[in-house]
Amino acid sequence: MNTFSGKIALITGASRGIGRGCAVALAEAGADIAVNYRTREESARETCSLIESLGKRAIPIQADVSMASDVGRMIKTIERELGAVGILVNNAGVAKRQPLDEIREEDWDAIIAVNLKSAFLVTQAVLPGMRARRWGRIINISSGAAQIGGVVGPHYAASKAGVLGLTHAYASLLIKEGITANAVAPSLIETDMVTHDLQVNPTMVPLGRFGTVEEVADVVVTLARNAYITGQTIYVNGGRYMS
Numbered sequence: 183m184n185t186f187s188g189k190i191a192l193i194t195g196a197s198r199g200i201g202r203g204c205a206v207a208l209a210e211a212g213a214d215i216a217v218n219y220r221t222r223e224e225s226a227r228e229t230c231s232l233i234e235s236l237g238k239r240a241i242p243i244q245a246d247v248s249m250a251s252d253v254g255r256m257i258k259t260i261e262r263e264l265g266a267v268g269i270l271v272n273n274a275g276v277a278k279r280q281p282l283d284e285i286r287e288e289d290w291d292a293i294i295a296v297n298l299k300s301a302f303l304v305t306q307a308v309l310p311g312m313r314a315r316r317w318g319r320i321i322n323i324s325s326g327a328a329q330i331g332g333v334v335g336p337h338y339a340a341s342k343a344g345v346l347g348l349t350h351a352y353a354s355l356l357i358k359e360g361i362t363a364n365a366v367a368p369s370l371i372e373t374d375m376v377t378h379d380l381q382v383n384p385t386m387v388p389l390g391r392f393g394t395v396e397e398v399a400d401v402v403v404t405l406a407r408n409a410y411i412t413g414q415t416i417y418v419n420g421g422r423y424m425s
């Protein structure tokens with residue numbers, strides 16, 4: 183498939199998990215890929231190898247996307263080495279499960295910075311290029327926690343609900359400029375976040391199993407293809423929350 187031939191996609195947090203799945207799926211659909219990561223360089227290089235084996239270009243790029251200075255450096259490097267970003271997947275996120283009475287101000291600030299502020303910072307940084315070319319796809323990874331609260335805590339749920347407001351604002355402000363903005367809200371996808379950190383199990387999903395990163399990536403590719411869907415949230419959750 184060459185739907186996105188000539189397009190550059192940036193996926194934040196693509197060293198593993200859902201981000202890696204999205205990076206590979208967008209490469210299969212023809213895009214060249216910027217693979218952002220925070221600390222796991224080796225894993226990011228593995229994602230790049232998977233993409234290169236599909237015949238597409240890929241660069242690993244370290245940046246803490248909660249920091250404006252890192253984001254600015256990342257976008258400059260991508261534009262120099264690959265070209266201007268047309269497809270942005272704001273995926274990087276953290277989920278620190280904590281008992282309710284132990285959540286402190288610094289925990290709140292850290293989660294909001296990585297899960298919500300980052301999506302604003304990266305979107306603002308790529309928007310001038312999208313607007314100049316009058317084409318862009320912004321896809322924000324939210325969570326079912328935005329609706330049902332979830333298992334991590336109020337700071338996580340609030341960050342993911344914030345992502346939906348951000349998505350609606352960009353969708354309505356950019357609708358005349360060939361740029362769509364949508365959210366994908368997974369629940370209980372089999373990644374490190376779920377299997378290492380959250381102590382959850384498949385019986386919590388009505389379907390009876392965890393989701394796969396490919397099932398999330400499939401929706402991301404559809405949203406990147408479709409010019410008429412904007413301002414929407416697509417839930418990928420085995421029936422855990424019905425919208």
Ligand code: NAP
Pocket residue numbers: 194195196197198199200201218219220221222223225245246247248273274275276277296323324325326367368369370371372373374375376
């Ligand atoms: P994961 O396996 O823990 O992977 C997280 C990714 O984000 C890694 O690539 C990590 O980079 C990167 N990252 C974390 N903080 C970052 C930062 N400050 N700057 C840049 N990159 C950063 O998580 P996942 O399960 O794939 O989750 C991906 C997204 O889906 C998150 O936004 C998460 O909240 C959301 N989500 C997941 C589920 C689920 O069931 N898995 C459900 C709902 C929503 P390093 O590898 O370098 O650390």
